[in-house]
Amino acid sequence: xxxxxxxxxxxxxxxxxxxxxxxxxxxxxxxxxxxxxxxxxxxxxxxxxxxxxxxxxxxxxxxxxxxxxxxxxxxxxxxxxxxxxxxxxxxxxxxxxxxxxxxxxxxxxxxxxxxxxxxxxxxxxxxxxxxxxxxxxxxxxxxxxxxxxxxxxxxxxxxxxxxxxxxxxxxxxxx
Amino acid sequence: xxxxxxxxxxxxxxxxxxxxxxxxxxxxxxxxxxxxxxxxxxxxxxxxxxxxxxxxxxxxxxxxxxxxxxxxxxxxxxxxxxxxxxxxxxxxxxxxxxxxxxxxxxxxxxxxxxxxxxxxxxxxxxxxxxxxxxxxxxxxxxxxx
Numbered sequence: 577x578x579x580x581x582x583x584x585x586x587x588x589x590x591x592x593x594x595x596x597x598x599x600x601x602x603x604x605x606x607x608x609x610x611x612x613x614x615x616x617x618x619x620x621x622x623x624x625x626x627x628x629x630x631x632x633x634x635x636x637x638x639x640x641x642x643x644x645x646x647x648x649x650x651x652x653x654x655x656x657x658x659x660x661x662x663x664x665x666x667x668x669x670x671x672x673x674x675x676x677x678x679x680x681x682x683x684x685x686x687x688x689x690x691x692x693x694x695x696x697x698x699x700x701x702x703x704x705x706x707x708x709x710x711x712x713x714x715x716x717x718x719x720x721x722x723x724x725x726x727x728x729x730x731x732x733x734x735x736x737x738x739x740x741x742x743x744x745x746x747x748x749x750x751x
Numbered sequence: 752x753x754x755x756x757x758x759x760x761x762x763x764x765x766x767x768x769x770x771x772x773x774x775x776x777x778x779x780x781x782x783x784x785x786x787x788x789x790x791x792x793x794x795x796x797x798x799x800x801x802x803x804x805x806x807x808x809x810x811x812x813x814x815x816x817x818x819x820x821x822x823x824x825x826x827x828x829x830x831x832x833x834x835x836x837x838x839x840x841x842x843x844x845x846x847x848x849x850x851x852x853x854x855x856x857x858x859x860x861x862x863x864x865x866x867x868x869x870x871x872x873x874x875x876x877x878x879x880x881x882x883x884x885x886x887x888x889x890x891x892x893x894x895x896x
Contacts, residue, residue, distance in 0.1 A: 580867075608789055611834035678802070704806045711832040713789035713803040 610719075610730035611711055617644070617725045618709045625676050625684055625698035632699055637725045640671040641751045644719040645695070646707065648679040649687045651715040657734035658691050664740065665694035670748065674698040677707050677715050720744060722751050766805065768812045775815050778822060782811050786829055786837045795839075 612618070617637055624630040637644070645661060647654040665672050674695040676684045681700055688698070701707055710719070713732075720729040728747045731739060770776040783797040790801040796808055807829070814820045814828060826838065835841045843851050880888070 608834060608836050611830070611832060704802075708806060708810050708832060711789075711834065713833070 607732040608711075608713070610727070612719070612727040613730065615727055617719070617721055617727055620706050620709060622675075622699040622701060622706055625674075625681055625700050628681070628700065632697060634725060636673065636697060637671075637721055639723055641669070641723055641748065642671040642673055642721045642725075644673045644675060644721065646675045646677045646701075646710070646712050646715050646717045648677045648715045649683045650679065651677075653734045654716045655691075657716055657736070658694070660735050660737060660740065661694040662692050664735075665696075668748065671696050675701050675706060675710075677701050677712065678704045720747055766808055768809075770816065779812060779815055782815075782822060782825060783808050785826075785839065786811075787839055789833050789837060 617634065619634055621631050621633050624632055643664065661672065664670065672695045674697070676698055678701065681702075684698070684700075688695070699706070704712075710717075716734060718731040718735055719727050720731075721727055728751070729744060731744070735744070768779070770779065780797075784795050786796045786807065788794050788796050788799040788801055788804045788807070790803045791799050794804075796804040796811075810829075811825060814825045820828065829837050835844075835847075841847050
């Protein structure tokens with residue numbers, strides 16, 4: 577009797593502490609872990625934004641560490657992160673590839689000429705089909721790939737200076 | 752070929768998809784109930800108005816009608832892209848073993864608890880005397896003799 581009076585509250589206490597420890601550590605509950613981490617970037621073929629006659633495939637991602645950024649002109653958060661993408665394109669050796677997600681190509685080209693174009697290459701995904709292949713469920717989303725096209729990291733939401741230096745740079749330095 | 756508008760359970764979304772086979776239509780309706788919308792956390796893709804839920808319903812339709820995939824192939828397709836999150840029935844793996852083992856753990860604890868209280872109540876029904884109790888009792892009886 578004395579033992580269970582001690583053990584039951586202790587067991588409850590330990591359970592609450594353990595679950596709080598792990599549960600409260602989960603930041604951003606609305607951000608899902610990507611199913612693509614450590615896997616090769618999916619096979620795709622998409623038209624270039626600036627020249628729709630050019631079809632871009634996976635080989636465009638190979639040979640250089642690459643940042644693939646899913647963006648759209650209808651997405652306010654994309655506007656917020658744009659300056660940081662421009663800075664990354666200027667300050668790093670990364671190749672930047674944009675996926676213009678469920679957008680109007682005319683507006684997209686206008687946006688890039690107004691605000692500066694950080695991308696080496698921009699692909700069109702008018703219906704969001706490439707987005708489905710990538711497990712995208714909103715914009716912006718950003719994938720970091722190594723030279724072999726393997727996904728190292730995925731960011732859901734804007735890349736800020738802080739996200740860049742604390743979460744992404746360690747992966748970039750390892751490449 | 753008939754034009755069928757599908758009303759989801761939540762009745763908030765109306766998509767127009769054409770099905771030539773009635774069995775495809777019923778598969779579609781049951782599959783879209785099964786997947787969780789990645790954007791809106793606890794609504795299935797049938798009941799959500801989020802654009803991504805519409806895209807996923809369109810994808811399920813395409814996989815059934817154009818790609819002729821089986822239900823399991825469609826589940827794998829979405830799981831490979833969106834992770835275990837889209838399945839309301841998560842598989843047993845290194846991240847979920849603890850929660851899956853809970854029912855068994857509670858069963859074992861329950862059995863242990865029932866047995867330990869039974870043994871205790873059985874032992875409490877008669878009075879156990881320690882050696883010193885017995886010596887003391889013997890002493891009292893001897894003194895009174």
